[in-house]
Amino acid sequence: MNAQLPMLDTSDKSRADAGDHGRVDTGSRPLPTPAELRSSLPLDTALRSRITAQRQAVRAILDGRDDRMLVVVGPCSIHDPKAALEYAERLAALAERVGDRLLLVMRVYVEKPRTTVGWKGLAYDPHLDGSDDMAHGLALSRQLMRDIAALGLPVATELLQPLAAAYFDDLLAWAAIGARTTESQIHRELASGMEAAVGFKNGTDGGIEVAIAAIRAAMHAHRHLAIDHNGRPVMRETHGNPHTHLVLRGGHDRPNHDAGSVRASRKALSDAGLAARIMVDCSHANSRKDHRRQAEVLLDVLAQRLAGDDSLVGVMIECNLHEGKQPLNPTALRYGVSITDACLGWEATADLLERAAERLRDRQ
Numbered sequence: 575m576n577a578q579l580p581m582l583d584t585s586d587k588s589r590a591d592a593g594d595h596g597r598v599d600t601g602s603r604p605l606p607t608p609a610e611l612r613s614s615l616p617l618d619t620a621l622r623s624r625i626t627a628q629r630q631a632v633r634a635i636l637d638g639r640d641d642r643m644l645v646v647v648g649p650c651s652i653h654d655p656k657a658a659l660e661y662a663e664r665l666a667a668l669a670e671r672v673g674d675r676l677l678l679v680m681r682v683y684v685e686k687p688r689t690t691v692g693w694k695g696l697a698y699d700p701h702l703d704g705s706d707d708m709a710h711g712l713a714l715s716r717q718l719m720r721d722i723a724a725l726g727l728p729v730a731t732e733l734l735q736p737l738a739a740a741y742f743d744d745l746l747a748w749a750a751i752g753a754r755t756t757e758s759q760i761h762r763e764l765a766s767g768m769e770a771a772v773g774f775k776n777g778t779d780g781g782i783e784v785a786i787a788a789i790r791a792a793m794h795a796h797r798h799l800a801i802d803h804n805g806r807p808v809m810r811e812t813h814g815n816p817h818t819h820l821v822l823r824g825g826h827d828r829p830n831h832d833a834g835s836v837r838a839s840r841k842a843l844s845d846a847g848l849a850a851r852i853m854v855d856c857s858h859a860n861s862r863k864d865h866r867r868q869a870e871v872l873l874d875v876l877a878q879r880l881a882g883d884d885s886l887v888g889v890m891i892e893c894n895l896h897e898g899k900q901p902l903n904p905t906a907l908r909y910g911v912s913i914t915d916a917c918l919g920w921e922a923t924a925d926l927l928e929r930a931a932e933r934l935r936d937r938q
């Protein structure tokens with residue numbers, strides 16, 4: 575019990591020492607703490623209240639107190655803050671036009687999970703060149719989310735690296751835990767401490783059981799290991815998040831937005847004693863990775879909703895200023911085009927959402 579612990583050597587030299595497999599850990603670069611970044615990019619009282627109101631609006635839809643549909647829409651990933659802000663300005667104007675029937679929340683995805691390897695997002699590699707200037711990436715991400723929230727648009731993101739969440743989670747109205755991390759206890763703990771509502775994607779194989787288990791886990795209070803805003807390790811206590819839900823994204827090229835799959839998901843939720851609230855991701859395996867098919871998926875979900883399925887509380891759409899995707903070549907990038915998954919273009923999405931709002935109005 576009283577054994578002497580070795581003194582910790584935190585010098586760069588120690589970090590660069592060779593491991594026993596003969597390879598070197600190439601070192602580390604210090605980053606600002608979340609507290610430091612938050613104080614250099616603070617939220618004023620008006621913005622704080624606005625974000626509280628945005629979160630309440632999302633929760634009201636999930637609780638069935640507001641019969642509008644939640645629409646999480648925006649680029650697959652953000653790589654150019656200027657284009658993202660132009661997108662946000664257009665979306666904020668559209669949100670006003672359809673706001674009686676749809677609550678638009680912008681995807682501001684700054685962390686990307688990769689199937690194997692690839693560019694990991696603005697927060698990690700903002701110069702898109704492998705230099706991984708994370709201090710700049712985290713600051714850019716926070717600043718962009720703050721600018722978008724200030725436009726009046728609720729902000730959504732995928733929470734991937736739990737350590738990154740504290741840099742921007744005070745700005746979020748909605749968050750996703752992705753298909754590759756829904757089964758992770760660490761992400762369930764993270765979701766259990768979030769103020770924002772959290773959607774859990776079904777697994778990449780299409781299985782919804784992992785998401786249902788995740789919802790149950792995140793509803794509970796947890797104690798877990800974490801780093802506080804000042805960078806200190808802490809035992810964190812979470813309160814449990816009552817505003818979580820299932821996101822159907824299909825799996826292995828098999829969609830799961832059809833009425834049969836939605837019915838089966840509703841039953842599985844109810845068998846687990848959970849509220850039937852489902853969002854359909856119109857992209858990924860539901861579109862069979864063909865971005866144009868997102869329109870068909872959305873119209874199918876809308877038809878189910880109009881036929882009386884109120885468990886369908888929301889949809890997700892991957893959309894950018896311009897359609898499609900492009901390879902990541904930092905010296906030859908087309909403005910407003912995705913460098914990760916292919917997206918619908920702005921006009922097609924705006925038209926689709928105007929039509930969706932119109933149909934929902936007709937039902938009233």
Ligand SMILES: O=C[C@H](O)[C@H](O)COP(=O)(O)O
Pocket residue numbers: 650686687688689690691692858914915
């Ligand atoms: O939504 C984005 C992608 O589908 C996800 O990040 C996986 O990307 P990858 O298969 O290209 O790595």
Ligand SMILES: C=C(OP(=O)(O)O)C(=O)O
Pocket residue numbers: 650683687732751752753754775823855858
């Ligand atoms: C990575 C994403 O989705 P999924 O986790 O469903 O693959 C995404 O929505 O960007």
